[in-house]
Amino acid sequence: MSTPAPSSTAAPARGMVHIPRGTFLMGSEDFYPEERPVNPVSVDGFWIDAHPVTAAEFRRFVKATGYVTVAERAPDPAGYPDADPAALVPGALVFRMTPGPVSLDDWRQWWSYAPGACWRRPSGPRSTLHGRELHPVVQVAYEDAAAYATWAGKELPTEAEWEFAARGGLQSAAFPWGNDVAPRGRRMANTWHGHFPWQYLPTRKSAPAPGTSPVRTYPPNGYGLYDMVGNVWEWTCDLFTARHQPTAPNTCCAPHPPRTQAPENAGAPTAEHHPRRVIKGGSHLCAPNYCLRYRPAARQGQSEDTATCHLGFRCVVR
Numbered sequence: 001m002s003t004p005a006p007s008s009t010a011a012p013a014r015g016m017v018h019i020p021r022g023t024f025l026m027g028s029e030d031f032y033p034e035e036r037p038v039n040p041v042s043v044d045g046f047w048i049d050a051h052p053v054t055a056a057e058f059r060r061f062v063k064a065t066g067y068v069t070v071a072e073r074a075p076d077p078a079g080y081p082d083a084d085p086a087a088l089v090p091g092a093l094v095f096r097m098t099p100g101p102v103s104l105d106d107w108r109q110w111w112s113y114a115p116g117a118c119w120r121r122p123s124g125p126r127s128t129l130h131g132r133e134l135h136p137v138v139q140v141a142y143e144d145a146a147a148y149a150t151w152a153g154k155e156l157p158t159e160a161e162w163e164f165a166a167r168g169g170l171q172s173a174a175f176p177w178g179n180d181v182a183p184r185g186r187r188m189a190n191t192w193h194g195h196f197p198w199q200y201l202p203t204r205k206s207a208p209a210p211g212t213s214p215v216r217t218y219p220p221n222g223y224g225l226y227d228m229v230g231n232v233w234e235w236t237c238d239l240f241t242a243r244h245q246p247t248a249p250n251t252c253c254a255p256h257p258p259r260t261q262a263p264e265n266a267g268a269p270t271a272e273h274h275p276r277r278v279i280k281g282g283s284h285l286c287a288p289n290y291c292l293r294y295r296p297a298a299r300q301g302q303s304e305d306t307a308t309c310h311l312g313f314r315c316v317v318r
Contacts, residue, residue, distance in 0.1 A: 012047055012317040013152065017224050019165050021045040025172055026163055028297035034242050035297045041160045048157065048165050049314035051215035051226040052136035052234060053148060055129050058119060061148050070141035071118040071307040091115040092139045092307040094124050095285060097210070098198045104290055110197040111308075119144075122309050123211075134214040136232045136312035142277050142304040145235045145313040154315035156237040159278045159299065161316060166228035166281065166296035168221030174295055176221035176228050189218050189230030191294050192287035210284055212310070229294040230286065232312035233279040233302070240276040240301030276301035283310035 011018070026041040061067060071092040080088060094114040102109045116125030119139045122132070140148075149155050157165070168176045175181060177188050187203055190213045194201040200210050216226045279302045282294030293300065302311065 013154070015050050016047040016317065017050050018047050019043075019045060019161075019223060022164065024164050024167060026160060026297070028174075028295070030174070031292060031295070031298065034299055034301075041164075043158075043160050043164050044318065046157075046161055047317040048161070048225065049154075049316070050220075050224060052232055052312045052314045053145075054134050054215055055119065055137045056133040058137035058140070058148060059129070059133075061151050065147075065151060067144075067147055067151075069119055069139070069144045069307070070305055071139050089115045090118065092117040092309070094122075094309050095197075095210070097200065100198050101195070102198065104196075117309070118307070132212070135212040136215060136227070138212065138232060138309050138312050139307040140235075140312060141307045142235055142302075144307070146237075148313075149315045152315060154317050156235055156313060157316045159236045159238040159280065162234065162236050162280045163296050165223060165225055166221065168223045168225065168228070170222065174297075176225075176296060177219070187218070189227070189294055190284045191230045191282065192285055192290075194287070196285065196287035196290040212284060227281075229281045229296065229298075231284055232281070232310055233283045233300065234281050235302075235311070235313040236278045236280055238278045240278045240299075242301075274303040274305045276303050278302075279311065285310050 021042070021044045023040055023042040025038050027038040028035045029038055072090050074090050075083070075088045077083070077085065077088055091114050093111050094117050096110055096112055098110055114124040117123065117127075117139060119137050120129060121127045122129075122138045145156060166176055167173070170176070170178065173179050175188065177183065182188065192200065192210060193203055202209070212231055215231075218227065218230070220226050221228055279300050280296075280298065282291065282298055286292065286294045292298075
């Protein structure tokens, strides 16, 4: 077990936590193929954001730089020669609950490409950030997360750094807080309760429907980090490779972008394959009946040009 070591230097930015250097067992043999094999991995000490970057923080970045996110840009027709020009409109993937039970083999039943969806309008053109300023920013592609990190004088974490931090000092526990998903009945992270994707059983009156929650809503891990699992998936800087099964499915909670593999009748363009980066932590859409990936060892591959309503990021300083 590793424990946090006091740092003799001040935090490089407000709201960051120091993670001491150490060695840990990365991965898991108990869940999904892409998490194998378990290997000892060493990381140097680094600083990491205590919580995912919020909508308010991202808004300050956009205001200071004029940055336009991937979801807000019209796709370049030259990159999509076979696409219907009418489909080349800015937008992003949005989750919609199904009216009843459906087969879990086809994510296109609950994901749709929403023209106009972006970080300012995370659920579609009629949504806003009002009341969501302290929620994690979503609808950010890899390029957007990297641009924010550079502006802030930070970087995106490696997969190993992220997982080491997420474990909170617990060497081989399934979750950042231990092996019990709900110790003493206490909900420890923002995840799906009920039968995904049609039945959601709220545990709080303030959350009658699935969605992100304000950062710091749930308890921190042993390093004082919030939302390391649940709430939103988080980008890392590592390219994705399947550990043992190159053809292992990776569409559980991380759908392919509409520009790579479009949901039927979604009106989204298709394009050539984009590199995939590792995302970590699971999200509010992870449910035991479908995606038990709200764990430090869990990992998915996400195309760099993808923006969704359950994908955000946090930064590090090395």
